[in-house]
Amino acid sequence: MGRASLESVDLKLGRAKDHFYSVTEEIHKFQTDPESYRLTLERQPNRGGVCKVTDVQMPPIKLGLLIGECVHQYRSALDHLLFQLVLANCRGRPSARAERRAEFPIFDSGPKFRGKRKRKGVPSTGSGRAKIQDIAPSAQAVIERLQPYHRRKNPRALSLRQLQELSNIDKHRLLHVTYSAFRGSTFDFQTRNVRAIDGFHFKAGALKRNAVIAAWQVVPIDPRLGTDVQMKAEILTDITFSKTSPARSVRGKSVAKTLYDIGAFIASDVLPPLCDALGLSSQFKPGKLIDVEAIPVEERDAVAEQVRIENLKA
Numbered sequence: 001m002g003r004a005s006l007e008s009v010d011l012k013l014g015r016a017k018d019h020f021y022s023v024t025e026e027i028h029k030f031q032t033d034p035e036s037y038r039l040t041l042e043r044q045p046n047r048g049g050v051c052k053v054t055d056v057q058m059p060p061i062k063l064g065l066l067i068g069e070c071v072h073q074y075r076s077a078l079d080h081l082l083f084q085l086v087l088a089n090c091r092g093r094p095s096a097r098a099e100r101r102a103e104f105p106i107f108d109s110g111p112k113f114r115g116k117r118k119r120k121g122v123p124s125t126g127s128g129r130a131k132i133q134d135i136a137p138s139a140q141a142v143i144e145r146l147q148p149y150h151r152r153k154n155p156r157a158l159s160l161r162q163l164q165e166l167s168n169i170d171k172h173r174l175l176h177v178t179y180s181a182f183r184g185s186t187f188d189f190q191t192r193n194v195r196a197i198d199g200f201h202f203k204a205g206a207l208k209r210n211a212v213i214a215a216w217q218v219v220p221i222d223p224r225l226g227t228d229v230q231m232k233a234e235i236l237t238d239i240t241f242s243k244t245s246p247a248r249s250v251r252g253k254s255v256a257k258t259l260y261d262i263g264a265f266i267a268s269d270v271l272p273p274l275c276d277a278l279g280l281s282s283q284f285k286p287g288k289l290i291d292v293e294a295i296p297v298e299e300r301d302a303v304a305e306q307v308r309i310e311n312l313k314a
Contacts (some may be wrong), residue, residue: 004088006275010075010283013266016140017290019070020259026063027239027256030180033057037180037207041231044215051187051214051233056180056207059239063255064175067166070259075167078104080144081274085135088278098134104165105131129291133232139277146270157263158249162258177242178255180207187214190226195219207237263289 030036038055058289082104086094094102105128107113114125123129128147132140145154148161170176172247183202189197200216220227241258250258267289271282 004049004084004278004280006081006084006278006280006282008080009077009084012073012080013282013284013289016070016073016077016263019066020176020290023063023066023070023259024256026066028241030059030063031237037235037237039233039235041211041229043229047218047220047227049216049218049229049231050212051231053207053209053211053213056209059178059180061175063239067176067178067255067259068170070162071166071170071262074163074262075104077266078106078270081270082132082135084278085132085139085274089136089139094134099129102134103131104281105143106148106160108161108164110147110149113144113147113149134278139274142273142277147163154269156261156265156269157204159262162247162249163262165249169246176247177245178239179242181205181238181240181252185186186234188232190230190232191218193221193225194227194229195221197229206243207235236244260290 022314035058037053038051040054042050042052079102084101085100086098086102090098106111107128113128115124115129117123123133129140130145132143135143146157148157151157151161166176187200194275196219198217198219200214202214203212205211213287214233214299218227218229239255240252240253241247243252245251264287267284268287271284272286275282
């Protein structure tokens with residue numbers, strides 16, 4: 001069987017990174033498609049106006065496939081890492097039973113992770129403890145601390161719950177459904193007989209047909225004359241998971257940011273202590289799994305805010 005190695009773990013994470021870049025590329029392609037949405041300007045009574053979405057397209061189903069491929073490699077890398085911990089803790093080849101139950105546990109409940117002890121202290125089948133019983137106690141303690149049910153102490157641990165839900169749904173049930181949302185905008189007004197545009201407010205949220213994204217009132221220079229307002233609007237969109245997604249932990253959340261955060265948690269919180277337990281070093285430095293600078297500039301601009309670019313350089 002050979003000695004423990006991080007080769008397959010690093011290869012899996014490298015492939016996940018490639019898929020992440022493919023996801024951002026597909027998002028950028030959709031965001032910059034002039035047919036992805038249409039806006040109209042409508043006048044309202046009392047010299048008011050609104051900007052409304054008149055048509056919007058769903059993101060391509062291919063995006064759901066790419067999300068699943070990225071998630072699969074993340075999840076698989078964790079299982080490979082767990083198996084290397086099994087190898088490091090056994091003499092010779094692991095037993096067939098140890099190989100079958102070796103799986104990186106992800107539990108949202110402490111009692112379910114711990115399970116019930118059988119006679120002679122053997123953990124119950126299917127529990128988190130059963131999955132890690134063949135690795136060193138120090139590594140078991142690390143994995144237990146990383147569980148999502150500890151997210152009050154470590155909010156970033158939510159990433160593992162998101163990973164587990166996304167992985168299970170993609171493997172067994174559905175491709176992930178995504179929607180467009182708008183998170184910002186620029187408005188350029190050209191006016192006639194207008195002293196001021198008053199009460200302007202922008203409404204962020206789901207990008208859906210007939211949604212009002214901005215509203216305002218016009219103050220005329222000469223109230224006896226009519227006013228005219230022409231507007232050019234450009235909105236900043238995001239691609240989010242469906243608000244009815246079976247993966248409850250990602251409902252309405254940014255696709256790019258969610259996938260980035262999962263990778264960042266693996267690189268910063270999972271790999272370092274478990275690599276120390278193996279006495280090995282990963283090619284990925286803490287927090288540096290995904291490098292925004294490696295994304296082509298035109299795509300990087302479209303996802304910079306979603307993945308919190310200011311944190312990537314910390």
